[in-house]
Amino acid sequence: KYDVSGNDMLQWWESDGRTELALLHLESFGNPRAFSRTARRVTRRIPVLTVDAGRTDAGRKAAASHTAAAATRTMTRGALFTQAGITATRSVGELLETAALLHSQPLPEGSRVAIVTNAGGAGVLTADACAEAGLALPPFTPTMIDELLAVLPDGAAIGNPVDATAAVSEEQLTECVDRLTRCSGIDAVVVALVPTAIAAATGDDLVRAVTAAPGRRTRPVLAVRLEQDQPVRLLPAADGGTIPSYAEPQAAARALAHAAARAAWLARPAGVVPDLEDIETGRARTVVAEYLAAHPDGGWLDPRTCADLLACYSVPQIPWAWADSEDAAVLAAERLRGFDGRVVMKAHWPGLLHKAQEHAVHLDLRGDAQVRAAFRDLETRFAGLMTGVVLQPLAVRGTELFAGVVQDEVFGPLVLFGLGGTATEVLADHAARLAPLTDRDVHDLITSPRCAPLLLGANGSTPVDLGELEQLLMRLSRMAADLPQLAEADFNPVLATPDGVTVLDARVRLLPRRPQDPYLRRLR
Structure with a gap:
């Protein structure tokens, strides 16, 4: 980092014509906005993985606004990684586990996993790990059950996981794995193996059932070997490729969840920042300039000035x-x-x-x-x-929400959204994205919090006006991007009903500052 930044590395890997996968350990960002722009482009071509170090955020002030209290460093970094398509892991070990899978296997089309094992206990452990990682274990169709019963030994249990029993042979397990990889309702196969006396007596090598014929498998296959002495290994395959093998089912599940998340990110269209009507940026800058002229140190706006500023962006107010x-x-x-x-x-x-x-x-x-x-x-x-x-x-009855923005000195404006009212900080049901928001970012903000079903019409209720809610977040994002002096904006509660969205209470804090580029500042 003395003279080569993370941005420099990304641009090199993007253009060198050789790099297929990039690993970064970033303790700090010189210019996060440039990093995000570059990463969004690079991650469309190659996977970029990092360790999300420095996640803790001590010392939040009790007197902070709801927005500032919610905008933790973890949330800010998470927004950057999510929007840029970067795979963020929690440790170096998890980084290597995920890299092994992304390097050796195709991406899964979804999160549906089939597990096959030669020991019921290993299958249960692997199923638990997959479920905890957010992966799905769908039931098999009657046709697939019949196909598996036809190739597996008597006594095999055809659920998900598939317990092939200790009597399964190398040939039978190979056929079982092949059939599962061809199943249309499955996106990945995890094979959990333990050494058995039967396999030792017959000379069967069950690992070869995983590595023998990967060339004809179009879905990712992972091995879990509980006796393995290394956390992750790449097993040589018959076609010259490799199969990742993990010592713990949790490691395999985490890696597979990251791979599924990357596949989902690639499948989404790139977002766009839409044009907004009824925006008066010039008048907003005048409001800000007049306030700061009267209050050189900045501060929280009085109700009249706050309302005037929101009106410049057509934010609906009661x-x-x-x-x-x-x-x-x-x-x-x-x-x-x-x-x-x-x-x-x-x-x-x-x-x-x-x-x-x-x-x-x-x-x-x-x-x-x-x-x-x-x-x-x-x-x-x-x-x-x-x-x-x-x-x-x-106000009429409706769903109380929270929307806000905080200006991070390094990352820029961070927009937050979630459940509002007096329980905002207690429940901490928030999502965050860095401004300027694209239409995809706004969709993520609305659907990510746990309260999202309330907005979409849970239990037969009428959905709130999602179009107006999207507009509110877009206008908040635009205000933050236009005005670097906007240190915090706190809309709580925001009342959402089927007939519209209204800000019931708003707080805005301004500070004297100019737009600045942290990277250029570092070079001075």
Whole structure:
């Protein structure tokens, strides 16, 4: 790294005409944005693997916004690797296990695995490992069961895994593996073997059943040999190729899961950053410049400036009004009651981040008396802090989500999305991608969190307006890409219903800074 960067290596491997697989151990990034652009191109041609080192992220401040608290280093690096198509492993051992498979075998078309073993216990261990790695073990069709029964010894159990029993011969196992690799419902075959007295007595070499005829196999085949003294080996095959052999089923399953993920990434079309309508970048930059001129050290925007900035990107916001006195709050509530008749009051002062935690919110206020009482309560409890209140109509019922962006000094703007409301940090159900977002990135953001079924119409419910949700994330991404001074943006909650998407509460922090290239900064 003294004078050769990871970017330099990627570009060399891309153009040398010889490299078929690249392994990287990156402790730091000189220019992650250039690295991501280059890697997206290179990984379409060759696999690029790395060890995701430095995953821990200590010292998150309790006072941070929801976005900053969620944007851990692990999440940021994960977004970079995912978007660039890089296979990120958790250790050097896992790196080598995966490289052995990608080097020696074709990619699986999916994640459906068949397991065959000469010992039931080894098959169970391998099945558990595959399931834990996210791989599927589908049942066989009646036709395939009949074919396997015809070639295996009496007593064989034709499930998945297939227990060929200790009596299986080399010839029988070879035929079994060949038939499984030709099965249309299977994407890969794992052969788990243990040494047996029967095989030693007959002279059968069951490993040869795996390596004898790989040339006619179009799907990846892996061996698991529990007596193997090395974590991973490449076994010479009859056609001059190799078969990866693992000492533990977990290693084989991890490698196969990485291979399936790469195949899925290659099968996806490259995303595009769509054009957006009703964007006023020039006016947004003016809003930012005027705020920073009045606040040279930056800070959290007041509600009016925040709303103006969001309006520049046509971010949908719930109607609201500002009040700095009890009488003004009553008048504002009267104007807003036309939406539903009930209003919400939120205290405000510079630097207030978590209103619910501070008990600075009153919900479902009806009539002037309740509005006055709520204002007096907030004014009393936060005397010397509160500068006013924000009033909004009470929102309809829907799914509360969270969307935000944090400007990473090294990686650039990171967009986060997930389950919102007061449980945002407790449940930590988030996904993240680096801006600018493509249409594929937005799709991943929406479908990756565990709460995704709620958005797509779980249990017969009506899906939320996914088109509007996509637009919100696109506009947030565009705002972050346009404005390097945007340090954090925190939309929580975002209310999603079948009829649309609305930001109920927004926080934006600006800092004085200019666009900069970390790589050029390093060269100065």
